[in-house]
Amino acid sequence: MSYDLLAIVWRLIVVVLVLLAALYLYLAAAKARYRRAKRLVEERLVFAETSLQRSAQTDYPIDDLAAVARKNRYWLEATLEYCVRRIRLGGTNEEKKKIRQLVRASYGDRIRKHLTSRSWANRMNAMLYIGLFELDEYAAELAWAVDDRRRTEEERLLGLRTLAVLQRREVLTYLTEEGGALSDYYLRHILIPLGEPLLRESIERFSSWKPVVQYNLLDVLRIRHLRDTLTLKLFEDALSSDDPELRVRALKGIANFGYVGEDAEASYMERIADWKAMTWSEKLMAAKFMGSVPHDRYPEWLEQMLGDTHYLVRHQAMSSLMEYPDREKRLRCILESHVDRYARDLAMEMIERYGYGQHTA
Amino acid sequence: MDNIRLEWLGNVTEMLAYLMLGYVLAVIGFYTLLLLLATRKLAKERNVIPVQLEEVQHSAFTPPLSILVPAYNEEVNIVDSVRSLLGINYGLFEIIVVNDGSKDRTVDVMIEHFDMFPVRNKVQWSGLRKETKPINAVYSSRKHPNLLLVDKENGGKADALNVGINLSHYPYFVSLDGDTVLDPNAFVRVMKPILEAKPGEEIIATGGSIGIVNGSPVVGGYLKQDEVVLPRNPLVAMQVIEYLRAFLMGRIGLSEMNLLLIISGAFGVFRKDWVIEAGGYETGTIGEDMELVVRLHRLIREKKSGAQIAYVPDPVCWTEAPETLSVLKRQRTRWHRGLFESLWRHRVMMMNPKYGRIGMVAMPYFLLVELFGPIIEVFGYVTVALGYAFDVLNVPFVIAYALLMLLYGSLLTSGTVLLEELSLRKYNRVFDVTRMMLYALSESFWYRPIMLLYRWIGFIQAVRGKKHGWGDMARRGISVSANRNQDGKGVNG
DSSP states (O other), X not given: OHHHHHHHHHHHHHHHHHHHHHHHHHHHHHHHHHHHHHHHHHHHHHHHHHHHHXXXXXXXXXXXXXXXXXXOHHHHHHHHXXXXXXXXXXXXXXXXXXXXXXXXXXXXXXXXXXXXXXOHHHHHHHHHHHHHHTOGGGHHHHHHHHHOTTSOHHHHHHHHHHHHHTTOTHHHHHHHHHGGGSOHHHHHHHHTTOOHHHHHHHHHTGGGSOHHHHHHHHHHHHHHTOOSHHHHHHHHHHHTOSOHHHHHHHHHHHHHHTOOOHHHHHHHHHHHHTGGGSXXXXXXXXXXXXXXXXXXXXXXXXXXXXXXXXXHHHHHHHHHHTTSSXXXXXXXXXXXXXXXXXXXXXXXXXXXXXXXHHHHO | OOHHHHHHHHHHHHHHHHHHHHHHHHHHHHHHHHHHHHHHHHHHHTTOOTTHHHHHHHOTTSOOEEEEEEESSOTTTHHHHHHHHHTOSOSSEEEEEEEESOSSSHHHHHHHHHTEEEOSOXXXXXXOOOOOOOEEEEEEESSOTTEXXXXXXXXXXXXXXXXXXXXXXXXXXXXXXXXXXXXXXXXXXXXXHHHTOOXXXXXXXXXXXXXXXXXXXXXXXXXXXXXXOOOSSHHHHHHHHHHHIIIIIIIHHHHHTTOOOOOOTTEEEEEHHHHHHHTSOOTTOSOHHHHHHHHHHHHHXXXXXXXXXXXXXXXXXXXXXXXXXXXXXHHHHHHHHHHHHHHHXXXXXXXXXXXXXXXXXXXXHIIIIIISHHHHHHHHHHHHHHHHHTTOOOHHHHHHHHHHHHHHHHHHHHHHHHHHHHTTOOOOOHHHHHHHHHHHHHGGGTHHHHHHHHHHHHHHHHHHTOOOOOOOOOOOOSSHHHHHHHHSSOOOO
């Protein structure tokens, strides 16, 4: 028994030694290969940049370049790397069209294969390239990938986002059915690339969205700076919602807009009058709103907010108050007479800050 | 001694030997599991093009960050560190350097380089109800409005971080060491799990991996990524391997199982409201980073929350490792004392089902393997000696078994070099890989016994209740110019 065990241990030692040797050989080869590949790609990239740049901007044919890229791995890497870099810099529609042509010619035959590859990385990269270069001929495969429950969640969401980049309406259907289960991050990443037609349709379907989709749609509309009556009406309607979070997002949006209709403003003023009943996030946004959409009545409420229990609310109230005329006079008045100590501290900090700013101006 | 007693002692020794065998096999099994989990994760994500990062970076929705940099006697490195922070790829952030009563010119150097002026009235933002040492002055920068310097009386790193928390604006903060050099995309990467959290899922802290910068060129606060080399100093080279093992194998594996009990104080992101609710950093302990994470885990369980703590292998921050045994000894004894204190403070969680996997798996692992590991190891050697003395030892078997364990340990360590190839790809010279494998093979003959000794010392000090401090790390300086000034040569190890 003991002898058998000893024999087993010695055999295991041999196995481990072999594994160690194999691991070393693999690593040495992998590192050497990586360094060589990196050097080759860098060399080719220098050359590729010049010729591809010329091709992108003129009628210079790309067929030869694409043929080499299809045959040689390092050329393909260099070509894709260049195209990724170039398309992100922007350019004319013609230039982008040329880049897409080159990607299709070099890599196109592999994309379909990679979309269903066993390698997760290949599948992800295929979708990333489709999205980057807006290769809309693969929309059907992407839609299928999104519905394929065998894929990881990250993959399916990337597929959905790529469909959004390709401006496919299936995205809106998906958001209606399953948008409620997605995180804010993924919702925004799906909504952000939507073009104006789809965003308008999203606005029209607003009431059918789950709350989390509504919140993120308002945020996306804000950063997309859509300045039209339809968007403004949406923000104003959300401002009078019973959902406090919706009101918070609407306030952010309107603060960004810098304008609100009289009726909506009058209606919201009634809420502001009872600002102490708001959640801290709504107070914060209300303070921001009052700084961006000035009104004679707001400074009074902002000064009251300087005594709020939440630091961020106080700070925002102060920042908004500084948007109104007679800044110094207001600060000194707060410093001398505000009942709240924190408000007086904040006023002192602002006086020092503005006082310094004048010296270095 | 009569035969019966001898026989009894022999039986006891044999039993202990079997216990030791079981312990070693369990530890090896656990490490193998960690390695497999880490390999699976990294192999899967390898080669995915890093396009999505830029979307996070440029997103208007990326949460703003407060970067807290506690500094003690960092005049050599602080400027490069802050410069590297000012250049990071991230939307909105502020940097708060907290000078914790340095005896050198840390404050003067900061004021000079960043054109800083005293701010008499600085409102404290966060309600961390914890007393801190008095603040002497707060400085703002004319060149960089998002840079703040706080000069305070010495109170330790934890105290400095608490001051930073109090003065920070933003909902997330990052704790960094003063000698840290970051990858420009480090923050973007480390915030990704937080941003991607699903509805109902909450990530309240994430940690990144730490690399060793010794021997690699740092110019103007930036590490030249393509020129990272394995340091020539064997002690530092061995620490590189140790760090790779700890981060790429240990932390990825533990994070995959949601058993992560530590986020390095050198680089970790925390949700401020959770940290405030947990009470901030504990000043009476030396391992304040681990102690905070354990406390957060405890708070998560006590609140019956689904919040998680994650680890991201991608973001790398680079730090200077000790180059001499004396400094290394101070560091490792301090770490072991910190481990002891954290586990002792939260001993109520140990094997307590109320704390789920953390209480039932993570805490016992850290206790039996990390904390008591050196004691059990020495006990093992004693058992072998006793076994030999009482003639119950199968010498050929023990020799073969010891050799197998030695080689398998080297294989696990070498496995982390594979993980480095799958993920970071910083050490790309075949020469460096060869050296790493040789060090992995030789570790048990020189480095491991040294670490065993230091951990023993740390354990004894902890049991005796030794007082702690920052620990005077002898700074060589990480920048190229600092190194040239010091010895007139280049920077290669």
